[in-house]
Amino acid sequence: xxxxxxxxxxxxxxxxxxxxxxxxxxxxxxxxxxxxxxxxxxxxxxxxxxxxxxxxxxxxxxxxxxxxxxxxxxxxxxxxxxxxxxxxxxxxxxxxxxxxxxxxxxxxxxxxxxxxxxxxxxxxxxxxxxxxxxxxxxxxxxxxxxxxxxxxxxxxxxxxxxxxxxxxxxxxxxxxxxxxxxxxxxxxxxxxxxxxxxxxxxxxxxxxxxxxxxxxxxxxxxxxxxxxxxxxxxxxxxxxxxxxxxxxxxxxxxxxxxxxxxxxxxxxxxxxxxxxxxxxxxx
Amino acid sequence: xxxxxxxxxxxxxxxxxxxxxxxxxxxxxxxxxxxxxxxxxxxxxxxxxxxxxxxxxxxxxxxxxxxxxxxxxxxxxxxxxxxxxxxxxxxxxxxxxxxxxxxxxxxxxxxxxxxxxxxxxxxxxxxxxxxxxxxxxxxxxxxxxxxxxxxxxxxxxxxxxxxxxxxxxxxxxxxxxxxxxxxxxxxxxxxxxxxxxxxxxxxxxxxxxxxxxxxxxxxxxxxxxxxxxxxxxxxxxxxxxxxxxxxxxxxxxxxxxxxxxxxxxxxxxxxxxxxxxxxxxxxxxxxxxxxxxxxxxxxxxxxxxxxxxxxxxxxxxx
Numbered sequence: 001x002x003x004x005x006x007x008x009x010x011x012x013x014x015x016x017x018x019x020x021x022x023x024x025x026x027x028x029x030x031x032x033x034x035x036x037x038x039x040x041x042x043x044x045x046x047x048x049x050x051x052x053x054x055x056x057x058x059x060x061x062x063x064x065x066x067x068x069x070x071x072x073x074x075x076x077x078x079x080x081x082x083x084x085x086x087x088x089x090x091x092x093x094x095x096x097x098x099x100x101x102x103x104x105x106x107x108x109x110x111x112x113x114x115x116x117x118x119x120x121x122x123x124x125x126x127x128x129x130x131x132x133x134x135x136x137x138x139x140x141x142x143x144x145x146x147x148x149x150x151x152x153x154x155x156x157x158x159x160x161x162x163x164x165x166x167x168x169x170x171x172x173x174x175x176x177x178x179x180x181x182x183x184x185x186x187x188x189x190x191x192x193x194x195x196x197x198x199x200x201x202x203x204x205x206x207x208x209x210x211x212x213x214x215x216x217x218x219x220x221x222x223x224x225x226x227x228x229x230x231x232x233x234x235x236x237x238x239x240x241x242x243x244x245x246x247x248x249x250x251x252x253x254x255x256x257x258x259x260x261x262x263x264x265x266x267x268x269x270x271x272x273x274x275x276x277x278x279x280x281x282x283x
Numbered sequence: 284x285x286x287x288x289x290x291x292x293x294x295x296x297x298x299x300x301x302x303x304x305x306x307x308x309x310x311x312x313x314x315x316x317x318x319x320x321x322x323x324x325x326x327x328x329x330x331x332x333x334x335x336x337x338x339x340x341x342x343x344x345x346x347x348x349x350x351x352x353x354x355x356x357x358x359x360x361x362x363x364x365x366x367x368x369x370x371x372x373x374x375x376x377x378x379x380x381x382x383x384x385x386x387x388x389x390x391x392x393x394x395x396x397x398x399x400x401x402x403x404x405x406x407x408x409x410x411x412x413x414x415x416x417x418x419x420x421x422x423x424x425x426x427x428x429x430x431x432x433x434x435x436x437x438x439x440x441x442x443x444x445x446x447x448x449x450x451x452x453x454x455x456x457x458x459x460x461x462x463x464x465x466x467x468x469x470x471x472x473x474x475x476x477x478x479x480x481x482x483x484x485x486x487x488x489x490x491x492x493x494x495x496x497x498x499x500x501x502x503x504x505x506x507x508x509x510x511x512x513x514x515x516x517x518x519x520x521x522x523x524x525x526x527x528x529x530x531x532x533x534x535x536x537x538x539x540x541x542x543x544x545x546x547x548x549x550x551x552x553x554x555x556x557x558x559x560x561x562x563x564x565x566x567x568x569x570x571x572x573x574x575x576x577x578x579x580x581x582x583x584x585x586x587x588x589x590x591x592x593x594x595x596x597x598x599x600x601x
Contacts, residue, residue, distance in 0.1 A: 021383050032393045083575060088393060089339055094571060096341075100522045102565035107560045138359060214518055216406060221397055256412045263405035267386070270398045272389045 001012070002132040004247055010132065010140040012243025014201055016236055017143030018216045019223035020150060021194035023235055026224055028167045028187045031081060031088060034035040036195055036220055037213030038102040039069045043196025044203030044212070045110060048117055058120055065200050066193040073192020077185055099213060110123065114209040120200070139201035146194065163187055184257045217260070222262050226269045226277055234277060294450065301442055302595030310434040317434070317506065319547035320441035321458050324448055324499035326527040326539035331452060332492035333525075334533035335461070337468035338387050342399030343524050344382065345406050348515040350376040352410065355510050356417050359427045369501040376497025377490055384489040388482065392469070407516035423511030430505045437506055444502055445540070448495055453536045455491070463487050465534060526570045532582025535577060541581050546570070 021213035022036045043065040051061035080098065084090045126132075154160035165173040166183045174180055202216055222242055227234030245261045269277060305313060325347055333339045354372035357363040363371070364393060386398040411421045418424075431440060455461055463484050466474045475481045505508050516521070531542025549569065553562045577584050 032397070080575065084578075087578070089337075090574075092339070092393060092396060093529065094574060096518075096522060097526060097567060097571045097574060100519060101564060101571060104560065104563035104567055108564050112560070157598045211518075214404070216412040218401070221400075225394070225397060254412065256408065259407060259408050260412075263408070267398055267405070270390055270394055270401075271386045274394060 003152040004251055006130045006132055008244040008247040010136045011247055012203060012240040013140030013143045015219055015223065016239035017146055017198045018148055018202060018222045019235055019239055021191040021198065023224050024187055024191045028163060029081065029184060032092050033095050034092055034217065035076065035099040035102065038099045039072065039192050039195025040199030040202055040216045041106060041213045042072060043069050043199030044183035044208050045106060048115060048208055052118065055088030062197060062200055065196040069192035069196025070189040073188040074185060077188035086122050103210050103213065112210050114207050116207050117204045120204050135204055139205060142201065159186060218262065222266045226265060228275060228277060298446060301558050305435045305438055311400065313434040313438045315547055315551045317437050317441045319544045320445040321499060321503050322523060322547060323445050323540045323543035324495060325328055326543050327448060327452055327522045328492045328495035328499060328537065329524050330528045330533055330539045332488055334528055335464040335468050336488050338391060339396045340399045341396045341521060342403040343496065344516050344520050346376055346496035347500035348406055350497030351504040351510055351515060352418060354501035355424055355427050355504045360417055365428060365430060365505055372501040373494060373497040375423055376500065377493045380489045380493025384486055387485055401517065403516050406592045410512045421512065423509065425509035427504060427508050427510065429508045441493040441506065449536050449540060459486060467481055526560055530570060530573050530580050532580030535582050536583040545581065
């Protein structure tokens with residue numbers, strides 16, 4: 001029982017981090033970035049290459065992953081999203097194609113065998129009957145720190161408030177002197193960095209392989225859709241629902257069924273309550 | 284109806300050319316064309332649903348997969364003859380299509396795309412876990428009965444299937460139903476405002492799409508003789524279907540066919556130049572650039588080029 005609660009809490013923290021970067025883009029640009037999962041994959045592979053192949057320190061690996069992620073995010077905004085000028089369907093389909101291209105690129109550079117990351121922080125901690133690896137504990141703590149930091153950034157800084165303004169009303173923000181293009185660019189950069197860092201932790205929790213981007217994309221989608229767009233609290237709650245559902249189905253039912261309930265949740269909520277459980281966004 | 288004799292002449296010329304093809308090309312090329320034919324069927328099915336009505340489906344492999352799995356299980360595990368298992372598979376796919384249709388009653392756009400993606404992933408996971416004794420689990424099934432043998436026979440079979448579906452869809456889209464479906468893609472509210480029952484129209488589009496997907500999936504599995512979950516319920520398969528329809532030209536009939544042949548031959552002709560993993564990278568890159576350059580597809584590019592040519596000729600004339 002304590003095993004389920006502790007594992008569930010830790011996994012949910014990781015899932016919240018995965019979803020945060022995706023929510024950011026969706027609430028500001030109203031664009032579904034289907035290549036979001038590719039940030040996670042790029043982050044994981046960059047970290048792997050610099051720390052495990054080149055032997056650089058871990059903190060440098062994480063920072064480099066963030067830099068790569070944000071550069072790719074900015075390029076994606078400049079080259080794809082801006083070129084297509086807000087045609088949502090076209091953006092979704094091109095990001096889907098881009099994700100497949102990035103997957104092929106990863107196979108090209110690193111070949112398609114799975115790779116195991118060394119734990120970022122090795123060691124195990126036993127409390128009660130539960131065993132907790134320091135690795136997932138670090139991931140959960142780091143993701144809480146990042147989420148709180150992001151929340152404060154969006155609330156308290158000038159750029160953060162400009163981001164909120166653009167997400168509410170682009171024209172209104174432009175009239176008040178905010179440059180929506182610049183804000184969008186910054187948001188895509190931040191989202192890419194968040195995705196890449198989440199990818200390092202996600203990869204150390206599972207493993208690296210060229211098709212690892214699908215599962216986190218679906219988790220991010222589920223959290224954003226079910227939580228309701230623009231609701232940070234909603235996203236956090238849903239990240240916990242999904243995290244606990246996975247842990248419960250893995251430990252009590254069957255490990256193969258771990259994703260089934262997530263899919264059923266997406267389908268059920270979108271069909272019955274299209275605005276999400278906690279959402280306020282009009283469709 | 285707006286059918287002119289040029290249309291019929293073009294279709295006939297195309298059919299005659301394709302029927303003569305086995306005399307002209309090698310067996311290997313024929314096998315490539317067989318894949319292109321099946322891809323064209325799936326892309327036409329996607330286009331009926333998504334290209335016309337604007338309900339973008341990211342879960343089309345779900346429908347194709349139901350058709351393929353139903354027919355495979357019926358014939359391989361229960362010894363049904365193919366003549367019975369394929370119609371039953373089509374019926375099963377249409378039932379699956381109604382399931383697919385439920386979310387379209389309330390949501391559209393990106394949200395609909397996501398639900399259908401969830402359907403596909405759900406199916407992928409369920410197929411491996413529920414009754415692996417029937418579905419073959421992760422490894423799938425092999426040694427499924429095939430309809431005919433040899434490249435030439437299979438070529439004729441797949442081409443006939445594709446051309447019948449394409450012609451039937453071409454005729455259906457010329458009727459008022461086709462016009463109404465395209466109108467839904469432009470503005471659903473005004474279609475409803477003009478007194479048409481959009482729910483019924485959408486249901487018709489979903490049923491036609493499911494029918495084609497099921498038929499294509501069932502024939503495909505009896506061509507391959509094997510089936511595996513990762514080959515079907517996969518984002519790469521989805522990518523190929525959608526990109527074939529879009530690169531060729533959505534909401535046309537000839538477009539998805541052009542797209543399917545273009546993609547299949549692109550991948551095939553890259554093989555001698557780039558034997559390794561680079562191939563998929565270049566292939567995806569070309570698809571991305573083509574789509575970004577003209578989201579309406581090759582058909583539109585050709586049409587614009589043609590009218591520009593005619594304008595230039597008319598301008599140069601006396």
